Amino acid sequence: MxxxxxxFTVFALAxxxxxxxxxxxxxxRSIEFTIAxxxxxxxxxxxxxxxxxxxxxxxxxxxxxxxxxLLSMPITRFELLLGKYLGLAAALAFSTIAGFGLVAVxxxxxLEINALLxxxxxxxxxxxxxxxxxxxxxxxxxxxxxxxxxxxxxxxxWFFFVLVFDLLLLGALVVTGGQYGGEAFPYLLLAxxxxxxxxxxxxxxxxxxxxxGLATVFPPALAxxxxxxxxxxxxIAAPLAVATWRFRK
Amino acid sequence: MAxxxxxxxxxxxxxxxxxxxxxxxxxxxxxxxxxxLDIAHGELFGLIGHNGAGKSTLFKMMLGLIPATAGTLRIDxxxxxxxxxxxxxxxxxxxxxSVVLYENLxxxxxxxxxxxxxGVPVAACPAAxxxxxxxxxxxxxxxxxxxxxxxxxxxxxxxxxxxKILFLDEPTNGLDPEAIREFYAxxxxxxxxxxxxxxTSHILAEIQERVDRLAIMAAGKIQAVGSVQALxxxxxxxxxxxxxxxxxxxxxxxxxxxxxxxxxxxAHDEHVSVRCGRDAKMAVIExxxxxxxxxxDLHVREPSLEDVFFGFSD
Numbered sequence: 404m405x406x407x408x409x410x411f412t413v414f415a416l417a418x419x420x421x422x423x424x425x426x427x428x429x430x431x432r433s434i435e436f437t438i439a440x441x442x443x444x445x446x447x448x449x450x451x452x453x454x455x456x457x458x459x460x461x462x463x464x465x466x467x468x469x470x471x472x473l474l475s476m477p478i479t480r481f482e483l484l485l486g487k488y489l490g491l492a493a494a495l496a497f498s499t500i501a502g503f504g505l506v507a508v509x510x511x512x513x514l515e516i517n518a519l520l521x522x523x524x525x526x527x528x529x530x531x532x533x534x535x536x537x538x539x540x541x542x543x544x545x546x547x548x549x550x551x552x553x554x555x556x557x558x559x560x561w562f563f564f565v566l567v568f569d570l571l572l573l574g575a576l577v578v579t580g581g582q583y584g585g586e587a588f589p590y591l592l593l594a595x596x597x598x599x600x601x602x603x604x605x606x607x608x609x610x611x612x613x614x615x616g617l618a619t620v621f622p623p624a625l626a627x628x629x630x631x632x633x634x635x636x637x638x639i640a641a642p643l644a645v646a647t648w649r650f651r652k
Numbered sequence: 653m654a655x656x657x658x659x660x661x662x663x664x665x666x667x668x669x670x671x672x673x674x675x676x677x678x679x680x681x682x683x684x685x686x687x688x689l690d691i692a693h694g695e696l697f698g699l700i701g702h703n704g705a706g707k708s709t710l711f712k713m714m715l716g717l718i719p720a721t722a723g724t725l726r727i728d729x730x731x732x733x734x735x736x737x738x739x740x741x742x743x744x745x746x747x748x749x750s751v752v753l754y755e756n757l758x759x760x761x762x763x764x765x766x767x768x769x770x771g772v773p774v775a776a777c778p779a780a781x782x783x784x785x786x787x788x789x790x791x792x793x794x795x796x797x798x799x800x801x802x803x804x805x806x807x808x809x810x811x812x813x814x815x816k817i818l819f820l821d822e823p824t825n826g827l828d829p830e831a832i833r834e835f836y837a838x839x840x841x842x843x844x845x846x847x848x849x850x851x852t853s854h855i856l857a858e859i860q861e862r863v864d865r866l867a868i869m870a871a872g873k874i875q876a877v878g879s880v881q882a883l884x885x886x887x888x889x890x891x892x893x894x895x896x897x898x899x900x901x902x903x904x905x906x907x908x909x910x911x912x913x914x915x916x917x918x919a920h921d922e923h924v925s926v927r928c929g930r931d932a933k934m935a936v937i938e939x940x941x942x943x944x945x946x947x948x949d950l951h952v953r954e955p956s957l958e959d960v961f962f963g964f965s966d
Binding site: 468473476 | 738739742749750752
């Protein structure tokens with residue numbers, strides 16, 4: 404997990420200082436620009452790390468033969484699942500906060516308080532994103548018959564949510580000519596924790612919102628961070644609930 | 653004088669482990685096929701059978717790890733499938749067949765982890781390690797442990813919290829003879845404290861001298877239950893009478909035995925073994941004793957558990 408934290412630090416610093424190289428400028432530009440760049444990095448990396456971390460949680464114990472002993476303890480299956488989840492979530496949250504937090508310390512001298520708050524919002528939402536995908540991973544781990552299948556399912560989830568989902572949505576929009584579901588489209592983004600994360604970070608930044616030209620498309624309700632935060636929490640709770648239901652059987 | 657209610661008396665009289673027509677199907681496979689079993693308080697009970705006989709499946713059902721397809725199972729009076737079983741788990745110690753522990757933890761950390769899951773004070777852990785002879789290795793990582801040490805650590809885990817019932821699946825796997833002796837010494841101590849112990853073993857010779865009763869399992873069914881002695885008698889297997897004589901007396905001995913209902917007579921120098929039925933045992937011994945001191949030594953060899961076991965499971 405230390406390695407993960409180091410990777411985050413290096414990437415974040417590199418993006419903050421060299422992200423503008425295409426435009427011919429080297430050096431720290433603005434927090435908005437840095438966050439927008441980091442978001443596109445994090446949206447690939449964190450779900451992948453979370454899935455890799457979590458797919459093994461239950462099925463791995465089952466396959467190694469250590470699950471029976473845990474189940475014989477005077478704890479409920481929900482407690483066991485939650486304990487597994489919280490342990491992994493703590494590790495993931497630690498490396499995320501350590502990795503990006505170090506950058507915040509480096510940048511803190513050059514930032515105003517408002518920009519720092521934005522950055523902390525980004526860190527918090529990164530942790531939530533990780534926890535949502537970790538929850539999905541633990542669910543996979545409960546359903547899968549063996550580790551190989553669990554890893555396959557985890558990779559499939561990553562492909563679906565990170566690569567395919569937006570394409571499908573876009574495709575559907577194009578095919579229908581924007582006639583149907585045009586208004587529902589922004590809400591469909593809530594069905595993907597990675598998109599919730601993206602919207603959460605991009606919409607918290609006034610400049611970026613206009614920059615991307617998205618402001619007109621989106622209903623104002625989706626620009627409410629607390630609402631998006633709630634959706635993210637639902638994405639953490641729901642897979643865990645399904646996993647618990649299945650694990651009890 | 654306070655009288656005991658009939659329910660309380662029943663609860664006290666009921667065995668610790670009660671299985672009634674317990675069935676477990678995996679798809680079309682009948683892993684456990686109608687098991688009835690009662691294991692009494694403070695009993696040291698052995699469960700033997702080939703691999704795939706259904707022992708471990710039965711064990712897992714007794715612990716509530718997997719649900720039974722049919723039948724009822726009660727431990728300490730509580731159905732394993734009910735919500736009240738969680739409280740019973742606090743009174744149970746379990747050692748799985750192949751104990752798998754976390755490689756990166758030390759022995760002490762491993763025990764502390766399980767102590768916390770069981771709600772036992774972690775201060776009890778060093779004493780538990782001491783009891784299984786692992787005190788010196790407490791701060792070494794499990795990765796460096798030998799198979800026997802892992803087994804001891806698993807046993808220490810099962811002993812945490814002074815359980816009233818112990819389920820031990822192949823507990824002496826990987827232990828050397830000295831460790832096996834120590835292991836059974838601990839079990840005898842526990843039994844003296846009123847702990848009920850249920851264990852499985854495939855080393856029949858090891859278990860037969862040490863359990864109070866045993867059940868022989870084959871093809872998902874309990875084929876026989878009882879003390880080793882009772883099972884032998886039930887099977888009515890022939891036994892061996894080993895004697896030592898001077899080689900010159902062999903013909904005289906053959907002569908005497910020839911008039912009795914005995915089976916094979918095997919002679920190797922001064923050692924002679926006679927196979928005979930249980931009902932002929934005393935007649936043979938008396939006839940040999942009548943040979944005026946020509947028999948230097950005599951030893952009755954009961955059929956082994958292997959003989960009993962194969963008699964039932966074939």
